[in-house]
Amino acid sequence: MGLNFEKILVILVIAMFVLGPERIPAYAKKFGDLVRNIKHMADGAKDRLRDEMGPEFDDVDWRQLDPRQYDPRRIIRDALVEDEREARAEARKERVAEARREREALAGDGTLKYDDEAT
Structure with a gap:
């Protein structure tokens, strides 16, 4: 231009x-x-x-x-990608915490309980 x-x-x-x-x-x-x-x-x-x-x-x-050297479109795109990346990381942390809580609830005595009919 x-x-x-x-x-x-x-x-x-x-x-x-x-x-x-x-x-x-x-x-x-x-x-x-x-x-x-x-x-x-x-x-x-x-x-x-x-x-x-x-x-x-x-x-x-x-x-x-x-x-x-600063392209406003790139800055906005990077900010949106960063927000999306942070949201995915937060969702991953929540899934890991939920899985840990479920595992602790299933195995109160320290051993995992399996459903024999499901396997």
Whole structure:
């Protein structure tokens, strides 16, 4: 879903119709200034963070903190799978506890009682 050449060309054609050919250079200059200012602010923030963190700044894995790597669908799917896994584990624990209670009820004297007709 990147911005490829065809999309940029379509945006430029639309801009020519909306703004007119005489105003496009002025708006392009304003847009360029905006991009430069944003880059300058980001670099300033990065330098300030580096100054405040000191040598620990170089130890941080910044790629791990990149929000573009997080897919909301995967996060929700993993959370649902984890909830399902926890529910299955809880049900398994309940079945084991129930089987233990039944076994203790059947063998009160320490020996298991079997039904001879059932086997």
